[in-house]
Amino acid sequence: MRLAALLSAIEESKGPVTGIDLALRLGVSPREVAAMLDALRASGRLSPEMKPPQPIDECASAGACSMTCPGPEDCSLVIDLSVTSLEIRGLSAR
Amino acid sequence: MSTPVVAVAGCPNSGKTSLFNQLTGARQKVGNWPGQTVEKYTGKFTVAGSQFEAVDLPGTYGLVAISEEEAIAATFLAEEKPDVVISVVDASNLTGSLHLVAQIAEAGFRQVVALNLIDVAERRGIEIDDSVLSDRLGVEVVRTVARRGQGIDELKAAVVRALDRKPMQLVVDYGAVVERHLGGLVERIIDRPEVAAAQSPRWTALQLLAGDRGLRRRLGSMQGGSEVVDAADAFRDDISKEASSECEMELAEHRFNWIAGLVDEMTGAVVQQTTWSDRVDRVLTNHYFGIPIFLVVMWVTLRVTADVSAPFLDWIDATVSGPVSRWFVGLLDLVGLSGGWVESMVVDGVLAGVGGVLVFVPVLFSLYLCLAILEDSGYMARAAAVMDRAMRAVGIPGKAFLPMMVGFGCTVPAIYATRTLDSSRDRLLTGLITPFMSCGARLPVYVLLAAIFFADAKGTIVFGMYVLGILVAVLVGLLLSRTALREEEPTPFVMVMPEFRLPNVRTVWMLVWQRTMAFVKGAGTTILLASMAVWLLLAIPVGGGGTFTDTDVEESAFGVVAKGFAPVLDPAGFGDWEQSGALLTGFVAKEVVVSTMAQLYAVAGEQGAQGAPGFVADVEEIGSSFVAATVDTLKAIPGVFGLDFFDLEDEEDTALQAVVRDSFEESSGGRGSLAAIAFMVFVLLYTPCMAAVGAFRHEFGTKWMWVSVIGQFLIAWIGAVIVFQGGKFLGLG
Numbered sequence: 001m002r003l004a005a006l007l008s009a010i011e012e013s014k015g016p017v018t019g020i021d022l023a024l025r026l027g028v029s030p031r032e033v034a035a036m037l038d039a040l041r042a043s044g045r046l047s048p049e050m051k052p053p054q055p056i057d058e059c060a061s062a063g064a065c066s067m068t069c070p071g072p073e074d075c076s077l078v079i080d081l082s083v084t085s086l087e088i089r090g091l092s093a094r
Numbered sequence: 095m096s097t098p099v100v101a102v103a104g105c106p107n108s109g110k111t112s113l114f115n116q117l118t119g120a121r122q123k124v125g126n127w128p129g130q131t132v133e134k135y136t137g138k139f140t141v142a143g144s145q146f147e148a149v150d151l152p153g154t155y156g157l158v159a160i161s162e163e164e165a166i167a168a169t170f171l172a173e174e175k176p177d178v179v180i181s182v183v184d185a186s187n188l189t190g191s192l193h194l195v196a197q198i199a200e201a202g203f204r205q206v207v208a209l210n211l212i213d214v215a216e217r218r219g220i221e222i223d224d225s226v227l228s229d230r231l232g233v234e235v236v237r238t239v240a241r242r243g244q245g246i247d248e249l250k251a252a253v254v255r256a257l258d259r260k261p262m263q264l265v266v267d268y269g270a271v272v273e274r275h276l277g278g279l280v281e282r283i284i285d286r287p288e289v290a291a292a293q294s295p296r297w298t299a300l301q302l303l304a305g306d307r308g309l310r311r312r313l314g315s316m317q318g319g320s321e322v323v324d325a326a327d328a329f330r331d332d333i334s335k336e337a338s339s340e341c342e343m344e345l346a347e348h349r350f351n352w353i354a355g356l357v358d359e360m361t362g363a364v365v366q367q368t369t370w371s372d373r374v375d376r377v378l379t380n381h382y383f384g385i386p387i388f389l390v391v392m393w394v395t396l397r398v399t400a401d402v403s404a405p406f407l408d409w410i411d412a413t414v415s416g417p418v419s420r421w422f423v424g425l426l427d428l429v430g431l432s433g434g435w436v437e438s439m440v441v442d443g444v445l446a447g448v449g450g451v452l453v454f455v456p457v458l459f460s461l462y463l464c465l466a467i468l469e470d471s472g473y474m475a476r477a478a479a480v481m482d483r484a485m486r487a488v489g490i491p492g493k494a495f496l497p498m499m500v501g502f503g504c505t506v507p508a509i510y511a512t513r514t515l516d517s518s519r520d521r522l523l524t525g526l527i528t529p530f531m532s533c534g535a536r537l538p539v540y541v542l543l544a545a546i547f548f549a550d551a552k553g554t555i556v557f558g559m560y561v562l563g564i565l566v567a568v569l570v571g572l573l574l575s576r577t578a579l580r581e582e583e584p585t586p587f588v589m590v591m592p593e594f595r596l597p598n599v600r601t602v603w604m605l606v607w608q609r610t611m612a613f614v615k616g617a618g619t620t621i622l623l624a625s626m627a628v629w630l631l632l633a634i635p636v637g638g639g640g641t642f643t644d645t646d647v648e649e650s651a652f653g654v655v656a657k658g659f660a661p662v663l664d665p666a667g668f669g670d671w672e673q674s675g676a677l678l679t680g681f682v683a684k685e686v687v688v689s690t691m692a693q694l695y696a697v698a699g700e701q702g703a704q705g706a707p708g709f710v711a712d713v714e715e716i717g718s719s720f721v722a723a724t725v726d727t728l729k730a731i732p733g734v735f736g737l738d739f740f741d742l743e744d745e746e747d748t749a750l751q752a753v754v755r756d757s758f759e760e761s762s763g764g765r766g767s768l769a770a771i772a773f774m775v776f777v778l779l780y781t782p783c784m785a786a787v788g789a790f791r792h793e794f795g796t797k798w799m800w801v802s803v804i805g806q807f808l809i810a811w812i813g814a815v816i817v818f819q820g821g822k823f824l825g826l827g
Contacts (some may be wrong), residue, residue, distance in 0.1 A: 002347070002350070003346050003347050003350055004339055004340075004343050004347070007343070008788075010191060010586050010587070010588055011586050012586075013586050014586055014588075015482075015483075015486045015585070015586060015588070016482045016483065016486065016587055016588075016589050017586070017588055017589070018375075018379055018479050018588070019588070019591070020372070020376055020379055020591065020592065024586070024813065029403050030371070030375070031369070031372070031446060031587075034187075034189075034190070034590075035190070035350075035354065036350065037187035037588060037590065038155060038187075038189055038190035038193060039193060039346055039349070039350035040346065040681065041155045041351070042155040042156030042158070042193030042194065042197070042346075042349075043158055043304065043342055043343075043345065043349070044158035044159075044164070044304065044305065044306075044342070045342065045343070045346065046588065047161055047664050048161070052438040056472065084590040085126035085496075085587045085588070085589060085590075085591075086587060086588040086590055087585065087586075087587045087588075088586060088587075088725075089799075
């Protein structure tokens with residue numbers, strides 16, 4: 001029941017939690033946590049948060065930006081954090 | 095005979111797209127998946143005279159249709175039934191990739207596995223026995239490095255061979271409880287011919303027990319489908335009761351164990367080892383060390399930005415205010431336009447304004463260079479995690495720091511990034527505090543004033559402004575979350591961070607170049623227009639005497655408006671009309687604050703008009719001062735880390751710096767440095783720019799836009815007054 005334990009640990013965190021946090025909490029290696037997260041993701045229990053719908057013209061509508069707006073996906077002023085947020089979908093773990 | 099269809103499936107970042115491109119070359123078509131916004135790529139390839147059609151499925155980790163991408167992949171496989179599926183596996187992350195492979199095998203498709211990124215796996219010391227995978231799944235495994243085209247011919251040949259093979263269905267043992275109910279559900283499916291013919295009954299049963307919504311919808315339109323769905327729901331409940339665990343978790347646990355065993359057999363369990371990235375992570379995201387480390391990283395970044403780039407700042411300033419101004423005056427003289435309003439507009443408007451801002455290109459370049467290195471190494475993700483944790487501790491939504499970090503670059507995308515938050519309350523709260531994060535455009539103001547009043551501690555002063563921005567954001571967030579926007583139950587989520595890596599030179603250079611050019615383009619558009627507008631308003635006489643372009647600046651339209659605003663700022667120590675005028679134009683964009691100062695003090699043009707050493711002498715001067723700036727920059731680098739090997743000469747104030755110093759000393763009654771800090775605090779805290787206001791209105795409506803604009807102005811004013819009056823009270827400055 002390792003996946004269920006991981007899901008419970010995520011739920012109990014009530015906010016953001018990293019793989020390292022979960023590994024320390026469950027007493028396993030960060031690699032094992034990563035593998036379990038992959039399993040939960042593949043089973044549909046964890047999903048990346050939906051990207052917000054942002055058509056190109058929306059950003060440009062702000063008007064005075066100094067760039068020709070290429071849209072948020074390609075805006076070079078956006079600092080890329082490369083973080084994926086995985087959220088629990090469906091019912092709570094028991 | 096119709097063209098065989100080959101689906102290319104794989105997880106995001108497995109190199110699937112590179113492999114698809116290698117497979118099909120230029121023979122691709124782009125469209126959209128039916129009824130979806132996700133792009134669909136198809137193409138053709140030929141092997142030994144036989145043509146195949148390839149379809150690139152969206153990147154997905156599994157086939158339980160939750161996200162749009164998963165639904166598309168699952169529906170395509172179920173409805174189109176491709177002849178062969180190529181599963182692209184990231185060899186450096188086998189456990190992540192094999193869930194999809196296992197599910198495709200359980201669905202009973204003819205499959206070829208492309209063991210991609212094998213070079214990365216080898217570099218990490220992961221040895222893979224692919225015969226294990228081949229034997230257990232009954233598939234051919236081909237080692238590929240798709241981005242270099244390695245293994246593509248072998249993969250094509252394997253597809254041809256797979257076509258001649260009988261499809262084989264993988265059977266994973268899901269344990270006694272699940273298998274008993276699974277068998278019952280399979281029997282119900284077999285009793286309904288239309289449902290049974292759709293795909294393998296066992297696979298249909300597994301997907302229904304896993305809660306695949308897409309399949310439930312598809313079965314709804316089939317004869318007997320609704321009964322199967324109802325039966326599946328009953329079996330799910332029974333499994334949950336008997337196993338004391340959710341049905342889909344039971345399935346996931348058994349599949350996970352099966353894959354873990356498979357990976358252990360394939361690799362000898364080496365992939366479970368802790369990497370150096372994990373060890374570094376433990377320190378960088380540590381509950382106690384994480385924030386101090388983040389502050390040290392920021393301090394070094396801003397010292398590099400403010401101190402190391404200073405010699406080049408002086409070089410551009412001298413070049414623009416000297417040779418370039420002289421050349422423009424000379425050119426105007428050649429075409430007979432010297433001495434009139436055109437010369438005034440070019441020298442006092444364009445050169446003073448735009449040139450005054452372009453001086454700061456080296457500063458922005460340094461900032462963007464440091465940020466790009468931090469981003470590409472993966473550190474920014476750690477910083478976001480650490481700050482998220484800290485902010486949640488004071489009641490601000492955990493995800494707030496993600497858009498706030500984006501705000502270090504530009505406030506506009508940061509405000510749009512608030513959409514990633516869950517509730518409207520969290521989005522609004524984050525939108526209200528994000529503008530306090532110091533964006534790149536405010537930097538020139540800090541650097542100018544810090545260089546004038548705190549030449550020996552420029553970096554520290556700039557660092558202080560950034561930290562103050564974070565503190566004010568946290569305090570305002572705290573206040574709002576305790577009053578108007580009370581905290582809701584926080585959403586749990588996992589932040590998956592990229593592995594640490596050495597920054598890629600090309601990626602870093604592209605980021606630095608694009609961002610710096612955005613600043614330069616801004617100087618050619620927004621700042622140029624603002625400079626022309628300021629020049630025009632300065633040229634129009636209001637009240638007193640004078641004519642167009644020949645009026646006392648204090649009696650100009652701009653001067654009158656700025657003088658009207660100045661008393662409001664007097665308690666903060668910067669109540670001169672030039673200072674208030676610069677802040678007024680700063681509502682358009684923060685870069686304009688410096689350009690307006692340059693125009694109002696009208697020093698660049700005057701200096702440029704003086705003397706005329708000649709073109710060759712000018713070019714020589716530019717070249718020699720560039721070399722000197724480069725040497726000074728190299729000498730300044732050790733100083734960032736407290737190692738002063740070189741005795742750098744104190745730089746003299748430029749003409750603009752000298753007149754700004756006098757102005758602040760005068761407006762503050764001799765406490766210029768105190769007034770300068772108050773001015774920087776005001777610039778940090780009031781409305782970032784018109785674009786940010788537009789973005790805020792777009793996201794949160796007009797009412798909250800006014801709350802934001804007025805609130806920021808009040809906070810900025812109070813902050814500046816506290817700094818100046820408090821400092822005065824303590825005898826500082």
